[in-house]
Amino acid sequence: MAERTFRIWRGDSEGGDFVEYKSEVGEGQVVLDVLHTIQAHQANDLALRWNCKAGKCGSCSMEINGKPKLACMTRMNMYEPGETITCQPLKAFPVVRDLVPDVSWNYKQNKRIAPFKCKPADADGKHRMYQEDIDRVQEFRKCIECFMCQDVCHVLRDRDRKDAFAGPRYMIRVAGLEMNPLDDEDRIPELKHELGVAMCNITRCCTEVCPEHINITDNGIIPMKERVVDRFYDPLLIAFRALTGRRKRTKLRTVESTKE
Amino acid sequence: MDVSELLTIEHDVLVIGAGGAGLRAAIECSSQGLSTGVISKSLLGKAHTVMAEGGMAAALGNADSRDNWKIHFRDTMRGGKFLNAWRMAELHAKQAPARVRELQEWGAVFDRTKDGLINQRNFGGHRYPRLAHVGDRTGLELIRSLQDHGIHQGIDFHMECTALELLKDEEGRIAGVAGYWRDTGRFVLFRVKTVIMATGGGGRCWPVTSNSWEYTGDGLAMAYDAGAELMDIEFTQFHPTGMVWPPSVRGTLVTEGVRGEGGVLLNNKGERFMFNYVPERFASETADTVEEADRWLAGEEGTRRPPELLTRDVVARAIRAEVEAGRGSPKGGVFLDIASRRDAEAIKRKLPSMYHQFRELAEVDITKEPMQVGPTLHYFMGGIRVDHDTQMTAVQGLFACGECAAGLHGANRLGGNSLSDLIVFGQLAGKGAGEYIKALEKAPHVEDDPIKEAFRRATAPLNRETGENPYLIQEELHEIMAQHVGIIREGEEMREGIKKLEEMASKIENVKAIGASQYNPAWHQALSVRSMLLVSQAVAMAGEMREESRGAHTRVDFEGEREEWGKVNIVVRKAADGTMELEKIERPEPAKYLSEIGYADIDDLESGKVGADAPEE
Ligand SMILES: Cc1cc2nc3c(=O)[nH]c(=O)nc-3n(C[C@H](O)[C@H](O)[C@H](O)COP(=O)(O)OP(=O)(O)OC[C@H]3O[C@@H](n4cnc5c(N)ncnc54)[C@H](O)[C@@H]3O)c2cc1C
Ligand code: SF4
Ligand code: SF4
Ligand code: FES
Numbered sequence: 001m002a003e004r005t006f007r008i009w010r011g012d013s014e015g016g017d018f019v020e021y022k023s024e025v026g027e028g029q030v031v032l033d034v035l036h037t038i039q040a041h042q043a044n045d046l047a048l049r050w051n052c053k054a055g056k057c058g059s060c061s062m063e064i065n066g067k068p069k070l071a072c073m074t075r076m077n078m079y080e081p082g083e084t085i086t087c088q089p090l091k092a093f094p095v096v097r098d099l100v101p102d103v104s105w106n107y108k109q110n111k112r113i114a115p116f117k118c119k120p121a122d123a124d125g126k127h128r129m130y131q132e133d134i135d136r137v138q139e140f141r142k143c144i145e146c147f148m149c150q151d152v153c154h155v156l157r158d159r160d161r162k163d164a165f166a167g168p169r170y171m172i173r174v175a176g177l178e179m180n181p182l183d184d185e186d187r188i189p190e191l192k193h194e195l196g197v198a199m200c201n202i203t204r205c206c207t208e209v210c211p212e213h214i215n216i217t218d219n220g221i222i223p224m225k226e227r228v229v230d231r232f233y234d235p236l237l238i239a240f241r242a243l244t245g246r247r248k249r250t251k252l253r254t255v256e257s258t259k260e
Numbered sequence: 261m262d263v264s265e266l267l268t269i270e271h272d273v274l275v276i277g278a279g280g281a282g283l284r285a286a287i288e289c290s291s292q293g294l295s296t297g298v299i300s301k302s303l304l305g306k307a308h309t310v311m312a313e314g315g316m317a318a319a320l321g322n323a324d325s326r327d328n329w330k331i332h333f334r335d336t337m338r339g340g341k342f343l344n345a346w347r348m349a350e351l352h353a354k355q356a357p358a359r360v361r362e363l364q365e366w367g368a369v370f371d372r373t374k375d376g377l378i379n380q381r382n383f384g385g386h387r388y389p390r391l392a393h394v395g396d397r398t399g400l401e402l403i404r405s406l407q408d409h410g411i412h413q414g415i416d417f418h419m420e421c422t423a424l425e426l427l428k429d430e431e432g433r434i435a436g437v438a439g440y441w442r443d444t445g446r447f448v449l450f451r452v453k454t455v456i457m458a459t460g461g462g463g464r465c466w467p468v469t470s471n472s473w474e475y476t477g478d479g480l481a482m483a484y485d486a487g488a489e490l491m492d493i494e495f496t497q498f499h500p501t502g503m504v505w506p507p508s509v510r511g512t513l514v515t516e517g518v519r520g521e522g523g524v525l526l527n528n529k530g531e532r533f534m535f536n537y538v539p540e541r542f543a544s545e546t547a548d549t550v551e552e553a554d555r556w557l558a559g560e561e562g563t564r565r566p567p568e569l570l571t572r573d574v575v576a577r578a579i580r581a582e583v584e585a586g587r588g589s590p591k592g593g594v595f596l597d598i599a600s601r602r603d604a605e606a607i608k609r610k611l612p613s614m615y616h617q618f619r620e621l622a623e624v625d626i627t628k629e630p631m632q633v634g635p636t637l638h639y640f641m642g643g644i645r646v647d648h649d650t651q652m653t654a655v656q657g658l659f660a661c662g663e664c665a666a667g668l669h670g671a672n673r674l675g676g677n678s679l680s681d682l683i684v685f686g687q688l689a690g691k692g693a694g695e696y697i698k699a700l701e702k703a704p705h706v707e708d709d710p711i712k713e714a715f716r717r718a719t720a721p722l723n724r725e726t727g728e729n730p731y732l733i734q735e736e737l738h739e740i741m742a743q744h745v746g747i748i749r750e751g752e753e754m755r756e757g758i759k760k761l762e763e764m765a766s767k768i769e770n771v772k773a774i775g776a777s778q779y780n781p782a783w784h785q786a787l788s789v790r791s792m793l794l795v796s797q798a799v800a801m802a803g804e805m806r807e808e809s810r811g812a813h814t815r816v817d818f819e820g821e822r823e824e825w826g827k828v829n830i831v832v833r834k835a836a837d838g839t840m841e842l843e844k845i846e847r848p849e850p851a852k853y854l855s856e857i858g859y860a861d862i863d864d865l866e867s868g869k870v871g872a873d874a875p876e877e
Binding site: 026027028030033040041045046048050053054056057058059073075096098100102103104107110111116126127128134137142144145177180182183 | 302305307310311369371376377394395397399400401404411472621622731735776778779780781782783
């Protein structure tokens, strides 16, 4: 056990400030444990979200010492013994109270995406797809909706272009649909016209913070950009591909060429 | 308070809970054209279901074509020690495959067999590889598929909204729900014709649990207060493998999938001790040598299953016994070894979140070293008693499904049978609610007084000048449950526990939430400790009453199953004077074909000598 100093942002949409707490930290504890101790003994009404305490639900994301982290997976021994730990809510979203941000905008983006549309089954009534064809899709589906990628994406965070770009979380959600062998929907126009895939300029900040280690940019967004280029012959992106030397991908779906 | 000024929302159906069961029920209601609302304490997609790892059981017959609903049904009954509701176990086994395939049609991407079909894995108590899965994050796949499908079905989702009490009309029918928004603290009145309870279990009453903060048993308490019955509530499942170290993650689940993938349990002498704990009933279907167990794992026909895959109650007790005998691991558990059984790549592919969880939280690389594990409170077999076909409770217009409902699992649940339970009975509850509404002549109406009363009770913890700290109250409750109603139980100990719980009641009446009503966890906690106390009392009292050991309920003073207890379920209800009343109720006779299949010799069942005449629908 050792005493540690925490600076926790307390306040609401009207404003707030950091408040300092000192708390004992036990063996093997994570930041969330200490926040719970502070909550139980010093600040009963400290608002924070958590559910699984095992990195599976994405509820406890916050900014710890300036970086977006899952509080339940951030071990105290990652920090220097004397280091003060600063906790604040995800910055890209409005705050509700203390460490709880209002993430409802994300749910609205999700709803804009056209639902999965299943292809008809094979003659024997079964749907078939092969593991090697879905490995990538499953990578994207690991997303626990912690919204940390949304938090760091500069298009959303600094430029506040929430009107123009649905953000990396939803880019890979669409990518997971687009690459799903059973999905019969054409995703490309939606990606370009509505979700704003072109807004991303591949800084890879999202990929860096993803707790599920999803390769958001290289495996998700770039292939989607390429498919948009293939469809719409966007000269800028063609130039980009020429620059990065990426190969043109063939399309997965025959129906694509008949639509639009 | 003026009721007409309350924020009021009207629906035909309000589903309380946005886990697998609640979402599936809501989708069903909406598909019948009903105005459907869903409320949940946390954000959409964060319910407990998201944490499920290993898979969902359905006799698809993809991984082994010999599998069918009858074998699944028999496994479920045997696992539940024949205390399950026969009809529910039948419905579940028959309908699970269709529900799983439907999920795929809604976008779920399960791991595949070589032929491109939904792959299935082995799990404890299941004769054939039966669990449709996605690595070790099946619950995430389930909830996300339902969520992404559900948001396009015209359902109204009210997130971070807590139900406080159920409201009834003068004839005792469901007419509304009192609730509040967690973020603003604002009260809301739902005027509805039916409520589907899908609130999950109450594992948070124990200190070592795999359950999240949401599992305070609210749904059980609300239903009980409204006049519904709780059944089989003494059966609380201790999962054999929770993390034991570091202390802050004690109880966090280690999926049974580790053993399904070949992992073995070892004591500190390096022995595979499970071979010493094979119960009578399973002896003929369990390997008795390490060699046979390994050959089974390699898929060799005619070999029998390794004892690590026995049902959870058996494995949990064995681990406890090894630790007590001084053969435990340094951190007070036993070893679970997958490192020496599968290569590192396979482990990372099949068990990625376990790999991640141990590396991040315990600094253990499971591809190189064994894990240390011990029992953790995991699941409530018991819950709200429902009609087997419609899922309606004793209260008109109140339905229940998922973990908060009782019946399917009897005295012990098989792994993977919960996720399939959610989608099978979620759908049936939605159907049941629709039929009930169709038969209603006019919408039930709740008067003002009960509404005002409900909100007055809810504000009390905020308005009190001083009172008990709700967090410390929960810790106190934990101590009582751990000490008096644990994995191994004893009559006198439970009676003492019951007394202590009674003494806590007055403290809980006097909890104080510091601060305002806006996103105030102290207030949320103050409101849920009441449910926790009620659920704890029900478990303790029913546990004290059941004088035998069966499934997850183990009594040192009454060892072994007793025939007379196999004929009854215990029901808990609120008596007219407000006290908790317990009753033993006779179990209904099963259909003849069901009892034949349930008790059949496996060879007779598989050869068709038994069960061939059972209806398929
Ligand atoms: C770590 C872990 C792993 C598991 N793995 C498996 C597995 O591999 N296979 C398997 O079959 N089972 C597994 N289980 C069990 C299974 O996940 C659960 O039993 C199941 O998900 C419960 O689903 P549900 O829909 O009944 O409730 P939940 O998913 O728990 O949802 C409950 C909902 O009710 C809401 N709620 C509760 N109280 C209120 C209130 N007062 N007001 C408003 N809303 C409320 C909550 O917010 C939540 O939305 C696992 C469980 C755990 C903990
Ligand atoms: S790579 Fe694109 S989506 Fe990701 S952070 Fe950068 S701009 Fe945003
Ligand atoms: S993609 Fe990764 S960072 Fe983004 S929400 Fe999902 S899990 Fe979080
Ligand atoms: S609490 Fe679920 S990810 Fe942290």
